Amino acid sequence: MAREVDIIGYLPPILHEIKEIVAIANVEKPVLDSLWQQIEDTLDNQFVVTANEQGVERYEKxxxxxxLATDTIETRRFRILTRYQEQAPYTYRVLKQLLDSLLGEGQYELKRDVEAKILSVKIELTVKGMFDSVVVMLERITPQNMVLTVQLRYNQHNTLARYTHAQLAAFTHKQLREEVMS
Structure with a gap:
């Protein structure tokens, strides 16, 4: 919430008792509150991380x-940040730092075969909502002479090993493979 405006507080005490002055102050208060809120929103919209719906729409335009209609504000902000991160040339180390900053450390597996010119990225299920944005970004920054493979890193045996068969029986095979197990 923006700053609280107390118009009466700015007036001399003798005017606090006049009904017309108090009424005018009460009418002006919502207008000034709205103005302060707009100023705060404008400042927040200068930065992608704090932008509201209008600010995000402006960046997307x-x-x-x-x-997509189903995108959350966080997904849309992530997509904007990934677009701003795309600045060539990229080295392997810079690509790792970029993926660390966007997805988080340990949220992906990056493999590079220089001789075969293959770049393979496996993204953890916990960040699968960002999958499409990462694919688009990697397609834009990966050299055209390299084969790019981006996949989801599905649940492995070591993830499911801590559960009993009775606990796992409540899930379908697809859920066991593709859903985040907590």
Whole structure:
């Protein structure tokens, strides 16, 4: 919430008792509150991380990003940040740092075969909502002479080993493979 405006507090004490002055102050208060809120929103919209719906729409329009109706504000902010991160040339180390900053450390597996010119990225299920944005970003920054493979890293045996068969029986095979197990 923006700053609270107390108009009466700015007036001399003698005017606090006049009904008309108090009524005018009460009418002006919502207008000033709205103005302060707009100022705060404008400041927040200067930065992608704090942008509200209007700010995110502005960034998407500037960057010509396609928006899905099901996207959350966090997903849309992530897509904007990934577009701003795309600045060539990329080294392997810079690519790792970029993926660390976007997905988080340990949320992906990156393999590179220089001789075969293959770049393989496996993304953890915990960040699968960002999968499409990561694919688009990697396609834009990966050299054209390299084969790019981006996949989800599904649940492995070591993830499911801590559960008993009775606990796992409540899930379908697809759920066991593709859903995050907590």
């Amino acid at each position: 500037m960057l010509k990003l396609n928006v």
